Amino acid sequence: MKKDFIYLAKLQDYYRDHRVLPSYRTMTEVLGLASKSAVHALIARLIDEGFVSKTPDRRIAPSDRFFERPLAQSAVRAGMPSFVEDSVSDSMAVDHYLIDNPTHSLLVPVQGDSMINAGIHDGDIAIIDTMLSYKAGDIVIADIAGEVTLKTLVRDEGLWALKPENPDYPLIQPKDEWRVVGVLVGLMRKYR
């Protein structure tokens, strides 16, 4: 129903402000309904349409569609990117987009231009997952005798080697003890 989207918008606003969905009783206030059973029915509809879901312990949680916004596709078609009004949940989406495993994630500032041809610049922040298994071709953070460096992991004559993405730098064939600290899973950069 059309009115449901108005309710949904109010819930999105509430979620943006509090990062939690309110209880049914509070929803009656937030949504302007007088009864919990009306809220109950609404939530049932929203669950049906995939906007919210229930956790194992019966809590109401936003699901993927809850965060959906008219974004890229409409941007291309309409010719104009639609503006982001509901921003915090969008910035939360940023966190969600970049970080899969909060517990295993590590942010490492990039130094130097040894990876410039991979589009990784000095000052960028690399998002590293420390629990992911690595394979040849991955960009990884390696710890070589206490020195930490970001390079592409490759096989070289049957051994692991670390390849800079910049012809000015040599291939590194670690001799000392070394290990892969984590795998690059994301990158962020700030302008201005």
Add this chain to the structure above:
Amino acid sequence: MKKDFIYLAKLQDYYRDHRVLPSYRTMTEVLGLASKSAVHALIARLIDEGFVSKTPDRRIAPSDRFFERPLAQSAVRAGMPSFVEDSVSDSMAVDHYLIDNPTHSLLVPVQGDSMINAGIHDGDIAIIDTMLSYKAGDIVIADIAGEVTLKTLVRDEGLWALKPENPDYPLIQPKDEWRVVGVLVGLMRKYR
């Protein structure tokens, strides 16, 4: 306390999976505690340290610090960015880092390789501020006769022009009506 960070990590993982914090009873299971009062005390501590907060209707919500990730110091002394450091190593929230003005921000997927030499790749997500004033040298999203494009804004013979950062593409000197939609303030990219 040191153990609190382990508990926090488990809550972060739960939140990642469900987008809600569980009830105290469920927390006992998630955290491996036997009593709700232990959870109660833990939450009180986490509130104290700013990781979680309470909503008006007494629900537990994550707050800013909840989303912070450990940030490795640029000059890594010990040689290794240990991320389960008990002492509070530097940390930051990715959404706060990337988005200054949520209300004015817009996320636009990058298409094509016309900005490759600026380290902006196909598939990257550009973070645009639509309220910032622009000047020559800024990378901007421009709307040219309904077509949206990301380019470097330059002066060319006294007029604004849009320069791709890729020699294969020509300088754009807009003749039709056009306007700057916003200025590039951030970039994010996902690997794997």
Add this chain to the structure above:
DNA sequence: TTTCTTATAGAACGATTGTTCTTATTGTTA
């Protein structure tokens, strides 16, 4: 060791939760 502090367990409490039911209202279709 002993003392002191902090963390956890366990039980009990009233308050609040989400659910379910019936009844009224609203909107839509024939």
Add this chain to the structure above:
DNA sequence: TAACAATAAGAACAATCGTTCTATAAGAAA
């Protein structure tokens, strides 16, 4: 118009909530 479906109100319910208390266990400091 009448008939039907969808939505909302209102009351009642057991289940679960978060809180609070005391008691025990674990650590840290002296």
